[in-house]
Amino acid sequence: MPTLPTEFRKVRRGHHGLYKLINDYSFDTVLDVGAGAGAHAAVLHANRKAVTAIDFGTSVYAEHRSSSVPWQRVDIDFFDFTPETAFDCVWACHVLEHQTDPGAFIRRCIALTKPDGIIAITVPPLKHRIVGGHLPLWNAGLLLYQLTFNGLDTRDAAIxxxxxxxxxxxxxxxxxxxxxxxxxxxxxxxxxxxxxxxDEPFEGRIHR
Known part of the structure; x- marks a missing residue:
């Protein structure tokens, strides 16, 4: 993994994924799903992206967010959010593991992303210790499988x-x-x- 600039090292989760997204992909508008305190939104905004940050607004992370931010913030259920236009990019970091229906969540991400736009999802690796709010378990292979199963061509996926x-x-x-x-x-x-x-089967613990 590359050495990250300070602004990315300060991000608690998804830091390398966020760095790769910003440096390797071209996009202007981005929906930050489950934005919490706004750490990812702040980095995206600092890198000149037009950010819409969406969150329930009731999580332990959202409690620590600033009262005023220079990007759009929406407190609403992700499935009830109906923007006027789709986004160039949807970023969802440590959100999918909280979903009771991961397929529905992925399909909603697809619906809110422009054709040939970017969908970037970060999850925690599979573990056997159960914690509150984490319902499905993940590894890279399962995430690839779910994305493909729910309609995407993932041949050029970055992992x-x-x-x-x-x-x-x-x-x-x-x-x-x-x-x-x-x-x-x-x-x-x-x-x-x-x-x-x-292949069938294939090793889902993918380290890149």
Whole structure:
């Protein structure tokens, strides 16, 4: 992993993923989902992105946010948010593990991202210790599988595994419809639209 500038090292979660997103991808507007105290929104804003930060506004992280910020802030359920236009990028850091329906969350991210835009999701790595609010468990392979299963072509996905973070960045490019059985064999059917290392089965602990 590269040595990060100070502004990224200060971010508690998703720091390498955020750095890669800003440095390797071109975008102007970004939706920060589950923005909490606004640490990621602040870095995105400092890098001249037009940020909309969305959060329930009731989490322990949101309690520590500033009363006034130079970006748009919206306190609403993500599924009830209906912006006038889609975003160039959707950034969701340590949010997917809190979802009761991860597929619905991913499909909502797709709907709020412009075609060929960027979807960047960071999750914690799979662990056996259960903590409040963390419902589904993840590794990089499962996240890739879910993104592809829910309609995306992930062949060019960027994958970063570091510390307590797994970041996957993909383009909002739809894969063709595939008939799936929700059982053994599905990965082989989805394989043409996933990175070259994917097979059935494949190792989900991807370190890059």
């Amino acid at each position: 970063c595994s570091y510390g307590y973070n797994v970041t996957v960045i993909v383009r909002n490019t739809a894969r063709p419809p595939v008939s799936l059985d929700h059982d053994k064999g599905d990965l082989l059917r989805l394989k043409p639209f996933m990175p070259a290392f994917v």
